[in-house]
Amino acid sequence: MTNSVEKILYRKSALIFEELGFLMPGSNTKENARTDSTSAIVPFRGPFSGCLLVSLSSTLLPLLSANMLGEQACSNKEWEQDSLREISNVICGNVLPAIYGFERIFQLDVPRLLDNPDPLLRGSEYRTEAHAHIFFDSGQAAVTLLVESKAFASSIG
Amino acid sequence: MACVGRTHTLADMQGEGDMSFNILVVDDSAVMRAMIIRVLRLTGLSLGELYEASDGHEGLRVLDKNWVDLAFVDLNMPIMNGEEMIDYIRNGSAIADLPIIVVSTESNMERIESIRQKAVEFVHKPFTPEVLRKTVLQLTGVSDDELSRENSLSEIGPDF
Numbered sequence: 001m002t003n004s005v006e007k008i009l010y011r012k013s014a015l016i017f018e019e020l021g022f023l024m025p026g027s028n029t030k031e032n033a034r035t036d037s038t039s040a041i042v043p044f045r046g047p048f049s050g051c052l053l054v055s056l057s058s059t060l061l062p063l064l065s066a067n068m069l070g071e072q073a074c075s076n077k078e079w080e081q082d083s084l085r086e087i088s089n090v091i092c093g094n095v096l097p098a099i100y101g102f103e104r105i106f107q108l109d110v111p112r113l114l115d116n117p118d119p120l121l122r123g124s125e126y127r128t129e130a131h132a133h134i135f136f137d138s139g140q141a142a143v144t145l146l147v148e149s150k151a152f153a154s155s156i157g
Numbered sequence: 158m159a160c161v162g163r164t165h166t167l168a169d170m171q172g173e174g175d176m177s178f179n180i181l182v183v184d185d186s187a188v189m190r191a192m193i194i195r196v197l198r199l200t201g202l203s204l205g206e207l208y209e210a211s212d213g214h215e216g217l218r219v220l221d222k223n224w225v226d227l228a229f230v231d232l233n234m235p236i237m238n239g240e241e242m243i244d245y246i247r248n249g250s251a252i253a254d255l256p257i258i259v260v261s262t263e264s265n266m267e268r269i270e271s272i273r274q275k276a277v278e279f280v281h282k283p284f285t286p287e288v289l290r291k292t293v294l295q296l297t298g299v300s301d302d303e304l305s306r307e308n309s310l311s312e313i314g315p316d317f
Contacts, residue, residue: 070198
């Protein structure tokens with residue numbers, strides 16, 4: 001993991017929250033993103049495999065969904081989950097070429113919700129390549145790029 | 158098809174009485190469909206009927222029953238994906254010349270080029286109202302000047 005990779009992950013993710021979700025990073029830094037949050041992963045395959053994990057705090061997700069739908073209030077859980085899957089997909093599709101280059105072709109799988117991301121984060125299958133916390137006035141997002149260690153090492157080598 | 162023998166040109170839209178675009182948005186994500194429509198409303202373009210479909214097959218059914226000037230199509234969808242839908246339209250259907258804009262996260266230039274060769278434009282997610290407006294005008298051959306002039310005439314009214 002390098003500082004520059006984390007910077008790219010943060011900048012790209014923040015930009016997508018801004019452009020797709022009309023959410024500007026703010027000054028709230030008190031919440032823990034993975035406490036009372038909803039998560040989605042986007043698995044990908046290519047020169048190496050991995051997945052992007054996106055977790056949104058419970059206060060942020062309804063706002064993201066309402067902003068994407070263009071409505072003042074959105075209590076529809078199904079649409080909230082759709083919003084999370086869609087923004088995760090867009091972040092993954094933008095982050096991978098920004099970090100690894102446009103010449104590397106990755107195939108993104110369908111984004112899916114994840115009840116508990118802890119086994120993924122603490123397991124041995126993946127290692128964390130980069131992590132970004134984005135704070136908004138109404139909550140926060142955590143974006144984590146995970147890659148398969150062995151495959152990644154051989155691809156880079 | 159409802160629009161057999163017709164081509165999608167500026168004259169067609171003028172023939173309908175104004176410069177409104179009837180638009181079909183095809184995406185399996187209801188949120189992304191809403192998002193595209195929301196951003197379209199911010200482009201300043203005059204929008205007519207807005208249709209939605211959640212996959213290529215449903216999109217073709219909408220096209221069969223309605224006059225559509227322009228379609229926004231996602232690539233990765235169940236049942237019939239975006240490329241299959243585009244191929245069906247381009248390969249001899251009555252609406253083979255329908256202007257199509259693919260909206261996707263795809264970043265691979267080779268795949269984007271192969272999609273463009275099907276005579277479609279490509280918009281990368283996320284997108285801005287400016288990008289959508291520019292792409293729509295470019296693809297339909299309508300200039301900003303023509304659009305402003307038509308909109309001004311529409312505001313004055315038909316008796317002027």
